[in-house]
Structure formats: structure tokens, C-alpha cells
Amino acid sequence: MKTPNRKKTLKRLLAYVRPYAGYTVFGVLSLLGLALITLYLPLLLGQGLIDDVLMKINENGMKTLNTLALTAVVLYVVKGLFSYAQHYCLAYLGHSVVRDIRNDLLSRVLYLPLGYHQSARKGEIISKVTNDINNLQTAVGQGLGEFINQVVTGVGIIVIIFVLDYRLATAACLVLPLIAFLVWVLSRRLRFLARQVQAKLADISAGLQEVLSGIRVVKAYRAEKKELENLQGENQRSFAINMKSTRIMAGVLPLIEVISVIGLLIVVWFGSKEVIAGRITAGTLVSFITYLGMTSGPITSLSRIISLFQQAFASAERVFELMDEPEEVSSEEAKAELVVREGRIEFQNLSFSYAEEEVLHNISFTIEPGEVVALVGPSGSGKTTIANLLMRFYNPDSGRILIDGADIAAVTLSSLRSQIGLVPQETFLFAGTVFDSIAYGRKEATRQEVETAAKRANAHEFIMQLPNGYDTLIGEEGASLSGGQRQRVAIARAILKDPKILILDEATSALDAESEKAVQDGFELLKEGRTALVIAHRLSTIKNADRILVLKDGCIVESGTHDELMALGGIYYSLYAAGDAAEA
Secondary structure, three states: OOOHHHHHHHHHHHHHHHHHHHHHHHHHHHHHHHHHHHHHHHHHHHHHHHHHHHHOOOOHHHHHHHHHHHHHHHHHHHHHHHHHHHHHHHHHHHHHHHHHHHHHHHHHHHHHOHHHHHHHHHHHHHHHHHHHHHHHHHHHHHHHHHHHHHHHHHHHHHHHHHHOOHHHHHHHHHHHHHHHHHHHHHHHHHHHHHHHHHHHHHHHHHHHHHHHOOOOHHHHHHHHHHHHHHHHHHHHHHHHOOOOOOHHHHHHHHHHHHHHHHHHHHHHHHHHHHHHHHOHHHHHHHHHHHHHHHHHHHHHHHHHHHHHHHHHHHHHHHHHHHHHOOOOOOOOOEOOOOOOOOOOOEEEHHHHEEOOOOEEEEEEEEEOOEEEEEEEOOOOOOHHHHHHHHHOOOOEEEEEEEEEOEHHHOOHHHHHHHHHEOOOOOOOOOOOOHHHHHOOOOOOOOOOHHHHHHHHOOOHHHOOOOEEEEEEEHHHHHOOOOOHHHHHHHHHHHHHHHHEEEEEEOOOOOOOHHHHHHHHHHHHHHHHHHHHHHEOOOOHOOOOOOEEOOOHHHHHEEEEEHHHHHHOOOOOHHHHHHHHHHOO
């Protein structure tokens, strides 16, 4: 992994801040007003109250005291207004920046190639979209305002104490280089730990995502204890890193405080001598000590904010790493729109490899308009890869695929995939109603169109028996439906889309006889009048295919109808015979 460029990360973050410059400027100006009032109050107490009132007992004392009291009230009211303005403006800035970053990240995630999603851990992606962006929100919405406030306050304190008495200020500032060094060392170490913390959170999220996705297998193999130990192990490692960061903060902050107190005691001792000698007033010393006491706030706050910023930078680097993954539609604008009129599909000298392993080698065949072609072969022979290449989930190493004479690499993904209906082997239904699941590919579909599609898929009858019919909630991944019911809903979804080309990954082996017949009848209706590519799992279901292609080791080794291939007595005959024996 390449080392993140901190300046580049900061520049990209500022690009998200720029559209909200007005809120930023107004929030910062409010912070400046707030800091100036905070800085003025000790002068009001020291030189105003002590020197002008308490140390000068005369007839004007009460008048001065009343003026000071009224001034203090006004200042606190104005301070409250500034505090509200800066909190609102910077919170709006933080929420807006995070919203924009999350929108861009979600857009990038959904348009990343299928290959990325198959290799990446889903839990880590979720962690970046949630935990990492939440860290950015905290830093921008809260940490930024506090950082500016503390910097302005700290600088203001230094300027004022030098104006009050440069000798006392010089003595007080002797400890500042040591404190600055400690803060610098702290920030470097915390940044490294922050990246480790975020990585461990992603590991926990990814592990939990995997366990929950496979919870049936976990329970079937009584592996709860094993998986719990794995998750608790990751949690313990995250705890250890967090505690390492905590130990650093817990050790450095008291050290900074001790150094600050030593500086303060030096000032008190030396300042008291100056008051006794009459070279400064008691009010000036009180103001000076008050300002010096206020330095602990900026010092400790800046140490904590630096830790917060280090976490935010680590999170930003992880978020931008994901954003920088190339989209599958990065150059779609210049491509033509595909219009399928006949539905002829041509595979010309197609080869494809996963990493270094060749899966398809010089494949060539044609599917005529309205023809149903089935792909059969041993596991790993390349059947699903051919379907994935037709959908352009991947791009071939060599060769091309034509639809009605148009190279699919030269057309937009949107126009290509809108013409193809896919019924996958593992039926996936999104949480929502039955109606939503069927209308997934056509959000504008009417109730009548959805019901018609369901009837053609042999799904209408069981849907009407559900508690709320088409408005029944089916749960995550359609958990409340049986396997056969999910398949029929998926067929209805494809029928409603009304594609010119169909990819059918037949998955009936796990269904009972009644469900299999209903699903198979739905498949037959779905294939009518369409060019269909069928990936066969049970060879008995494709006997009526117009043509059957037999794949082995990434090559087409046999081609023909069911009867022709059976008469040939080759690989298809052996697979079919083995399938009959297994079913018997």
C-alpha cells in the first residue's frame, strides 16, 4: 500500500469545505468575537475591578463598579450570541461536508466493478462509509471550531501578557518550547495509532458481516464458540490499540500540566516581588495570573484536538483510497446507446483469465434471435464467466461480444444491461414488499402490470395467500419466503422488465418437486420470444433447448441438441447419466 500524501488529503478535504465558504467565514468571525470577549474579561476583572475600584476608594467607585457590572452583562450576552452563531455555522459546515463526502463515496461504491466487490470485504466498505465518515464529521463539525477558538485564545493570551509585562511573559514562555515539542511527538504517534484503530474497527465490521451472512452454516456446524472467539479476539486487539493511545494521552497531559504549573509558580513568585516593589499593580498581576491560568485550556484542548484530527486524517485517507478505486463506467459518456432489435449474440475468439489463471480460451459461438442455448459442464468450466462477460461485469482479455452486430464494449453499460434480464442462481430480494421486489427493475410499473408478471411466473397464487398480498413485507433477502417462492418472484421481476435477451442461471436442485415444476414453468414462459442463455445445473431441465454447448477447461468441446449429444456418447452423455443416477 502506498503511503498517503497528507497535503493531498488536506487539499481534497478543503475542496469539500469550499462550497460552504460563507458558513465557514461567518463561523470563524463569530469564533474570533467569542475569543476576543473571553480575552477581555480578565482585564475587566484585574485592571478594572481591582485597580480602578477596590484599590481606589473614592466617590466615583460605585459609578465605576456599576459601569463594570453593566459592561460584563452586555459582554456575556454578546458572547452568547457569538457562541450560538459559531456552533450553528460550523455544525452546518460539518454535516454538509460529511453529507457530500458520503454521497460521493456511496456513488463510487455502487459503480465499482463487480470484481472489486467480489474481492473486497463488505464489512470494511461499510466501516469506511460509517465509522470513518463519522470521524470526519466530528473533526470538521466540532474539532475545527474548537481548534480555531483555542489557537486564537492562545495567541491572544501570549500577546496580552507581553503587553502587560514583557519580563513576566518572557519567564512564563520559557516552558512553551518544551510543551510544543511534547505536542509534536504526541501528534506523530497518535496519527499512526489512529490508522490502526480504524483498521481494527473495519476488521470487526467485516468479520461480523461475514458471520451474520453465514449464520445458518455457523449454527449447523455449531461454530458459535469459534466465531465468537474470533470476533472477541479482534475486539481485544482493537481495545489494546485504543489503550495504547489512551496511555500516551494520559501520560503526556499531566506532564504538560506540571510544566505549566512550574511556569505559573515562577510568575507568581517573580510578579509578587514586582508588586511589592511598586513596579506593577496588583490588578495587573491578577490579570496576568488569570491569563496564564487560561493557557492550560488551549494547551490541553489542542493536544486532544490534535488526536481527533489525526483520527480524522486517518479516516479521510481510508475514505479517499476507496474513492480512488476506478469505476466501471469511467468513460461511458463517449459510447453509443445499444438498441436490440433481433437479439443475435456473437462470441468471437473470447479469452478471459482470473488473475493468472485462464478460465476461457478462444471461445466462439453464435446465439440466433429467439434461440435458447444452454451451457453445461463441470464446475469451474467457465459457464458463469460467459454470462458475466455478456453482462460486462468483466472485460475479456481478448476477443469480443457482439449483439446485433454492435460490440458491447463500445456501448453504454446502462443501455446494455437494460436489454438483458438476469435470473441468478442465488436469488436475491431486497427488503420491502413483494410489489417492490417485482417492480425493482421498473419503478414506474402499475399494480396491474406487476400482477400480470406474477401470474405468468406462477407466483400470483401464493402471493395472494400472504398476510397482505403484494404489500406483504418479505424481510431482508426475502427471508420470509421459501426458495421456490423467491425464485418465482425473481422470474416475475425479469418478466416485468421484458428484456430482449435473457440470462437464466437455473437453480432448482434445492427445491421440492412441486416448487421445481412451478419455477420451471415460469422459466419456460420467461424464455418465450427471447434470445436466452441458460446455465444448466440439472441437465434434465434443458432437454428442449435449441442447442447445448458443453464446456470443459474453458473450451467448447461439444455442441448440439440433447438427442445429438446423447447419441454422441461423449462428455454430455456422461454428465447426463451421472445426473440421472444422482436423482434416482
